[in-house]
C-alpha cells in the first residue's frame with residue numbers, strides 16, 4: 001500500500017499560496033475542508049449470478065458556489081483521500097478560470113475492463129440512484145461529468161437514471177459530458193485536451209520564459225512526450241501535433257515507446273486499436289517500462305494519466321523543459337521543487353486541465369436555459385435575445401466575451417462558441433496567474449492557488465457565516 005496522501009499534497013500547495021494572502025486563519029482552514037463526504041456501498045449482481053459489493057464516493061468540497069461540479073472516476077485507485085483531493089482541486093480550478101461552481105468529485109473503485117457493458121450500466125445507474133437519495137446530484141446542487149475511466153456513455157446513463165427518479169424540469173443539467181442527442185454540447189469530449197493545448201500555447205508565446213528555458217517561442221518544432229493516450233492525452237497530443245509539435249514518446253498501460261523522428265498519432269491510435277497497446281509500434285523503440293519515457297529527452301512532457309507520476313525518485317531525471325499537467329496531481333510537491341530547481345516550467349493542473357469544466361459550464365448553461373446555442377436568433381427577436389443573454393450572465397455571474405456575444409447573436413455554431421469561449425478562458429486565466437507569478441516571484445502553481453484563494457475567500461467574506 002502506498003503512503004501517498006493526495007489530499008495532503010493539495011493542501012501543502014494551498015498553504016504555500018495562502019501565505020501570500022491576508023485572510024483569517026480560520027477562514028483559510030474552512031476553505032480547505034471538504035464540506036460533504038459520501039461513501040456508499042451497494043451490491044452488483046454480476047452476469048454470472050454472483051454478487052459483488054461496489055464501493056463509491058462523492059465529495060462536495062466547497063459549497064461557496066452551487067452547484068458543485070466535478071467528474072466521476074472509475075479506477076482501482078479510487079478511495080476517499082483521492083476523491084477529496086480531486087474535489088478540492090475542482091474548487092480551485094473553477095475559481096482560477098472563473099467558472100461559478102464549487103468543487104466536487106466522485107469515483108467508483110473498479111477496474112472497468114473486468115466488467116461487461118451491462119454490468120457497467122447497472123453500476124452507474126445504482127451509483128446515480130444512491131447519489132440522488134443522499135442529495136448528491138441535481139442541476140442546482142451537484143453536477144457530475146466524465147473523468148478517468150468514464151465518458152459520454154456513462155453520463156448518458158446518469159441522466160437517464162436521474163430522469164426516472166426526479167421530476168426536475170432542468171433534469172438535463174444534472175450531468176455534463178452527455179451524448180449530444182441528450183443535451184450534450186459539441187466540443188466537450190475534446191475540451192480538456194484542447195484547453196491543455198491552449199494553455200501550453202500561451203506559455204510558449206512568452207519570449208522571456210522560452211529564453212530562460214533555452215527554447216524558441218511558439219509550439220512549432222517542439223518535441224513532446226505524452227503519458228496516457230485517453231481522452232485528455234489523445235486530444236492534447238492531437239492539437240499539439242496539428243500546431244506543428246512533434247510527438248517523440250508515449251506511455252500507455254502496456255509500456256512506453258520513443259522515436260527521435262516522431263510518432264504519427266493517427267497511425268499509433270490505429271495500431272493501439274488493433275493490438276490493444278502501443279509497444280512494438282513500427283519505427284519506435286520500446287522502453288523498459290511505462291514510466292521510462294517520462295525521463296526521455298523532449299521539450300514538453302504531458303502527464304495525462306493519473307496522480308503521483310513525477311515523484312522524488314524520478315524527478316531528478318526529468319529532461320523536459322515544460323511539464324504540462326494535463327492529469328490531476330501528476331507531480332508530488334517534492335518532485336515539484338526538484339523539477340523547478342532544475343529550471344523547468346510547470347504549468348499546473350489547477351489551471352491547465354480546466355478546459356473540461358469550462359465547456360461543461362457551457363453545457364450546463366445551455367441545459368438550464370433550454371436553448372440550443374447558435375440557433376437562438378431563429379426563435380427570438382434581437383431584443384428579447386439580448387435580454388436572455390443578460391439573464392444568463394446574471395445567473396451565472398459571468399460576462400460573455402464580445403466574440404461569444406457576436407457568435408450567439410449572429411448564429412455562430414455551437415462549435416465556434418465553445419472553441420472561442422474555451423480559448424478566451426485559457427488565455428485570460430494564464431495571463432492572470434502569470435501576473436501573480438511575477439508579482440509575488442512564485443511558481444505558476446502557487447500563483448494559481450493565490451488566484452483561487454483570493455477569489456473564493458472574497459466570496460466567503462461577502463456571504464458571511466450562517467446563522
Ligand SMILES: NC(=O)c1ccc[n+]([C@@H]2O[C@H](COP(=O)([O-])OP(=O)(O)OC[C@H]3O[C@@H](n4cnc5c(N)ncnc54)[C@H](O)[C@@H]3O)[C@@H](O)[C@H]2O)c1
Nearest residue numbers: 147148149192228230231232251252253305327328353356
Ligand atoms: N476527462 C476530462 O474531461 C478530465 C478533465 C480534467 C482532468 N482530467 C484528468 O486527466 C487525467 C486523465 O483523464 P482521462 O479522462 O483522459 O482518462 P481516460 O480514462 O480517458 O484515459 C487515461 C489513459 O491513461 C492510461 N494510463 C493509465 N495509467 C497509466 C500509466 N501508468 N502509464 C501510462 N498510461 C496510463 C489509460 O490506459 C488510459 O488510456 C486524469 O487525471 C483526470 O482526472 C480529465
